[in-house]
Amino acid sequence: MKDSSENPFLSGRPQKRLQRIARPLSASWRIGARPNCTQNISVLANLLKKMYISSTIFYEILIFACMNASTENLAAKEINPLKSLDVWEDDVLERYPDPASIATDKSTEAYRNYDTPERDTVREFYRLNHTYQGYDFVLDKKANYLKFDKKEMPVWGAFQFLNQLVDDSDPDTDLDQFQHLLQTSEAIRRDGHPDWMVAVGLLHDLGKVLCLFGEPQWAVVGDTFPVGCAFSDKIVFPEFFKNNPDFNDARYNTKYGIYKPNCGLDKVHLSWGHDEYIYQIAKDYLPEAGLYMLRYHSFYAQHREHAYDHLLNEHDHEMFKWVDLFNPYDLYSKNPTPPNWAELKPYYETLVAKYLPAKLKF
Secondary structure (H helix, E strand, O other), X not given: OOOOOOOHHHOOXXXXXXXXXXXXXXXXXXXXXXXXXXXXXXXXXXXHHHOOOOHHHHHHHHHHHHHOOOHHHOOHHXXXXXXXXXXHHHHHHHHOOOOOOOOOOXXXXXXXXXXXXXXXXXXXXXXXXXXXXXXXXXXXXXXXXXXXXXXXXXXXXXXXXXXXXXXXXXXXXXXXXXXXXXXXXXXXXXXXXXXXXXHHHHHOOHHHHHHXXXXXXXXXXXXXXXXXXXXXXXXXXXXXXXXXXXXHOOOOOOOOOOOOXXXXXXXXXXXXXXXXHHHHHHOOOOOHHHHHHHHHOOOHHHHOOOOOOOOOOHHHHHHHHHHHHHHHHHXXXXXXXXXXXXXXXXXXXXXXXHHOOOEEEO
C-alpha cells in the first residue's frame, strides 16, 4: 500500500484526515465492544487497500476509530452507569474520610446511609472511565470543547443551566446543584478565606454542564489522572487500565511517557472532565492559586497519594498547598440545610461581578 497525495480521503490536516475515514467506521461499532474491535481489522484492511493508504496510517485510523466510536451508540448504562454524579463523590468520601467535619449539621460518619453501597455501579463507572480516557481521547475532547462554541450564557444563567442536572437518588440532601455550590462557598467564606477562594467554591463544579452537552458521566466526573504516561497503581481501580489502548502503547506506558522528569503539570494532559473544563473557562479571571484548585481538585492520585511527584515541578508543589486547603471544603461541606439565598444574593452578585465577565462561553 502507498500514500497518495491525490487521495481525497487524505486531504487536509492529519487529525481531520483520520476523522474523515474513522468516524463512519466508529459509528458502526459499539464503543462497549471496542476491546474486541480487532475482529474488524481484515475488513478495514481491505477497504484501506483500495484507498492506497499506508500501513502506518491504517494503524492510526484503526486506533482512532476504536477510541472515538460515536457516543450515540452507547447504551444508556454506558453513558450513565451511576444513578447520579454524586455517587462518584460519595465514593470519594468513603475512600478519603476526614474526622474534622466542616458541615455543621452532619458528622462525616453520617454521610453514608445507602442501605447497600452501590459498589457495582461505581466499578462499572471506573471500568468505562479507565478504558476510554486515553491520550487521544483527551486531545479530541479538548479540540472539541475548548473552542467554547457550545453556548454563551450570563453567569447566573449558567447556574440555572447546571440545575437541569436533577438528582433524585442522593441520600445526603435534596438540594439542587447550585445550592451544593453555595454550601461549599459559604463554608470557605465562614472560615475567613480570601473572596477569590469563595468564588472558586461557587464555580468549582460548574464544568459538570458537560453532561448537558451529551457527554457520558465518565467523561465529566471521576478521579483525574495524567494520560500520555504510565497509569499509577494508586489510582482507584487500577486493574481496569489494562483495557486502555495506551496501556500497551510504548509511547505512553513508561513512567514518564511523552513527558520529561519534573516538567510541570502545565505540560501534562490529565483525563478529561469538569475540572479541566471549568479551569479553561475561568483561567483569565481568577488568581493562580484558585485556578489550581479548579483544575486539580479531582486529582486524588496526586494530592492524596503523591503518585505523580515525578512530573510536578517545585512551583506545582507550592501551589498544591492551595489544592490541599480546598479539598476538605469540596468533600465535606454538604449538609441538608439549604442556604438562605435571599440573604446571600447581594454578596454573591457583587463577588461574581468582581471576578467574572457578564457572560461566559462554554
